[in-house]
Amino acid sequence: MKKVNYLEIEGRSRGFLALLGVLGVIVLAGLSGMYYMEHNGHYVTGMDNQIVWGMPHVFAVFLIVAASGALNVASIGTVFGKAMYKPLGRLSSLLAIALLAGGLMVLVLDLGRPDRLVIAMTYYNFKSIFAWNIILYNGFFAIVIVYLWMMMQASMNKYYRAAGFVAFFWRLILTTGTGSIFGFLVARQGYDAAIMAPMFIIMSFAFGLAIFLLVLMMGYRWTERPLGDEMIRKLKNLLGVFVGAVMYFVLVYHLTNLYATEHHGVEKFILAGDSEHTPIFWFLQILVGGVVPLVILYSKLGASRLWIGLASVLVILGGLAQMYVIIIGGQAYPLDIFPGMEIVNSSFADGNSYHAYTPSMAETLLGISGFAVALLIVTLGVRVLRFMPDSLADKDVDPHHKG
Secondary structure (H helix, E strand, O other): OOOOEEEOOOOOOOHHHHHHHHHHHHHHHHHHHHHHHHHOOOOOOOOOOOOOOOOHHHHHHHHHHHHHHOHHHHHHOOOOOOHHHHHHHHHHHHHHHHHHHHHHHHOOOOOOOOHHHHHHHHOOOOHHHHHHHHHHHHHHHHHHHHHHHHHHHHHHHHHHHHHHHHHHHHHHHHHHHHHHHHHHHOOOOOOOOOOOOHHHHHHHHHHHHHHHHHHHHHHHHOOOOOEEHHHHHHHHHHHHHHHHHHHHHHHHHHHHHHHHHHHHHHHHHHOOOOOOHHHHHHHHHHHHHHHHHHHHHOOHHHOHHHHHHHHHHHHHHHHHHHHOOOOOOEEEEEEEOOOOOOOOOOOOOOOOOOOOOOOOOOHHHHHHHHHHHHHHHHHHHHOOOOOOEEEEEEHHHHOOOOO
């Protein structure tokens, strides 16, 4: 494999400036939505004392999980020694940092009192999984930045592999912590499952790689740099494996719940209920986000980059749907405060068959702005620093290339 040359992009074209403008407008729209909610109070949102984590949390958790998965590409080159993936390490690390920043931005601005984050960062309750996650998020930033430094600074390359191992295991711990937020919540029948942690890990692989594929293909197309077919083929096949694995974990999760009588109610609510969560689960999560991408990636359609891009978009949409079903659906199912007793409705929402939630425009804009923040960081990052190889043609990066 030839020596890889990294170059920043010029960033002077109208298209580049237009991209910055569009992303900036989306970010401002999200901040406006946040200001509207903070100024008027959360009663203007669809959230209440039953649905306390709304649409912003759906986007925030998705981005945080995807950040861990985006770093997977760099880990394949460093930890598993796959030479073809090593040139992608810088861009993979940048995208991971950007996605986590976007997700945490949404999360912090949805707290109701963002200023109280200072308390969460200075006073720790080590019995709380939320406190542990703050440590994990800050650690992820620090470790990946050091990992990037070791990659980009020639004199530090000797520590590059060791830093890659630390980053690999830290991101697994981070995603385990995020999944455990739901796995440890015993008060909700839709959560309270140990499989949440490994399921979130494999979800991160799929969501992060789907976003990375889109960024990679669009970035090299817009900058008119060579991007080999073999590189795309390997990444799209890997995406198919991860999508299939996500569907497997979802199957095991629901089969396990169906085996336990205490979870029959919530399983019926999600899989065959009268709420919007049932069509979202079957149509968006399973069909659009799982079955269709697998058909595209492993059929003749998978030879086309346009179709690969479409499959990646569908995986992202399916991932957001999955987060919606987990986060919103888990809260919408009525609390079973006294298991086995006769159900009586009260003002505390126990006994109700279904708790409706309609996200407001402000919530949705804030959530979408997390994507814009992440893409803005990546766009500016590749403009000012050398994150992108000047060529990813097969002859330059594939050690087995013939020709």
